Amino acid sequence: MADNNKILEKLDGLEARFEEVSTLITDPSVIADQQRYVKLTKEYKDLSEIMKARKKYVDCLNAIKEAKDILVNESDAEMKDMAREELSENEEKLPKLEEDIKIALVPKDPEDAKNVQMEIRAGTGGDEACLFAGDLFNMYKRFCESKGWTVSVTDVSEGAVGGFKEIDFAVSGNDVYGTLKYESGVHRVQRVPVTESNGRMQTSAATVAVLPEAEKFEVHINEGDIKWDTFRSSGAGGQNVNKVSSGVRLRYPWKNPNTGEVEEILIECTETRDQPKNKERALSRLYTYIYDHEHQKYVDDISNRRKSLVSTGDRSAKIRTYNFPQGRVTDHRIGYTTHDLQGFLNGNIQPMIDALTVAENAEKLKEAEL
Template identity: 70%
Template sequence: MPENSNTLLDKLNTLKSRYEEVKTLITDPEVIANQQRYVKLTKEYKELEDLMTVRQEYAALTANLSESKHILMTENDAELKDLAREEITECEARLPQLEEEIKLLLLPKDPEDAKNAILEIRGGTGGDEAALFAGDLFRMYVKYCETKGWKIEVSNANEGAAGGFKEIVCSVTGNNVYGTLKYESGVHRVQRVPATETQGRVHTSAATVAVLPEAEAFDVVINEGEIKWDTFRSSGAGGQNVNKVESGVRLRYNWKNPNTGETEEILIECTETRDQPKNKERALARLRTFIYDREHQKYVDDIASRRKSLVSTGDRSAKIRTYNYPQGRITDYRINYTIYNLAAFMDGNIQDCIDHLIVAENTARMEAAELE
């Protein structure tokens, strides 16, 4: 039996009683009536259920390994011994893999990971070229979201003079969206010959990407009576109706930052649909997310300071990746990841890079957990 099998089984066994307790709680009418508590407990139940599944497999493997070794030492039947050897080989091959899976499952989960996300892309240094690159990044994420089966909805967009976007904000809904896209926060740099460049010189431009966990209604408290609403006519594509009906909404809200004590006015516009109530609903969702992000910044900073890995600290000023068009190269500086399939990458094929980032962060977290 592996040296650490008892330790892992002990840890898993201590969680069994909590699993049974949560399993009972989520069927309690009083708990179901408390939506905030119910949502929290159902998420915990799912995590514990995954652990109980691997606990069962791990216990069976260690028992089979012990029994097979006993047969090998005590039995004289050659056929039984051959079967025991096969079982030992299979168990010893699977156990290390399962142990790594268990260690990952035992790491504390980031409570934000399962949430939907607000994706914000802004052209940075580089003028028109930066806006064009921001548009390319948006297209890349749209393509990626399609492969994941996620839904993406634009809530606000400010187009660049030559195309692309000076700024575009959208919501992404689906399974484990924030836990996947959070690695994209930071400065993305592009090196290429701009369409407006007549002498063929390579220019460097940048765009910033911010990925925020979308706040649920009970995550933050907003006094909706203090929100000041304005309506205006949306501009841009969409037919005559868009320009004749005041479907665009603008909200102003004075918010006191609990971390600094300062009050600031938040201004949010939403012109996504021709339906004013829907635009109001989406503007409110963005307000909740903005406040939630700001109120939890101290929590984010604390997490970042404790991590040995800077893979997903959420630092939006850090340069994380370069897209070099002349070489067809993508380089992610956080993990020294370089590939030469830029065309496919810009077409949404970014999962391999995200997988490498997840592995790097999980490795650092496991190392940190072992040191504690």
């Protein structure tokens, strides 16, 4: 029961905070402060989930206590049978409720709810690495579509025989970063490349980076300092391409927090035929670029504090191998293997993400001493 008390103590402390936040989000001065209001509504949502779990947990504990009282004090046989059934049912439910609450009590990473910018770069392996980068992009695209998320390509450099030397794309939806953050790192493929005439197996690699998208109020940019150029997009599209300057280029002077020197950031966007849309996307990429660089220290601190093998965000760590001869995919961080390589490449990556989430939650629980 001591463990129960420890959990209840934490829940009781949060109940007072829940009442406070419930009042604050109706305060006009808080609503007027967008940054504070967004933070508090997010906290309210998280706390209301915990409060629902608390109610179920307390109801379960009370039902167990009541059933035990009946078994001790009641002489009616029928009442005792009902109490035994009630006791057995609730004692079975209790560990699962405790586990759910422990996970809910672990502080959530505020980044988890964000949209992401993803980058896939072909690594060692020449043309075959480019083809593999293409396979990874298609895998993520299918996975995102299955979740109802939106994928928009922001920049692309195609490989000589197909695939991509590099591809950047944005993903928007619910809890995107919290789901895809485990994908950062080096992905290796072992297979006989279509480019290999002798039928020899080759190991190639591609790097995946998953960056939480910056929100405007987190990064301070003086938009008056941005220099904009427009140019004509090249490529297919007939006469429109020659007449309309839809491509945009922005230059922005930025003080690098690591070196203290002012650098010029250059971003081009030719994604759509609509110049205002290209401007909007280029600006979004500028915010994300600065956010990524200025927050790298914060990410490193979190990473060191967490010492998580699962989602350090380290882009140089070899995290996964896709072995074609054996039809398997192995995640080296948790030793998880699936033998459905084709299904995995078709976007069925949720079971692996679930296993990574469970592993990270176990680490967090150990740290929180719950």
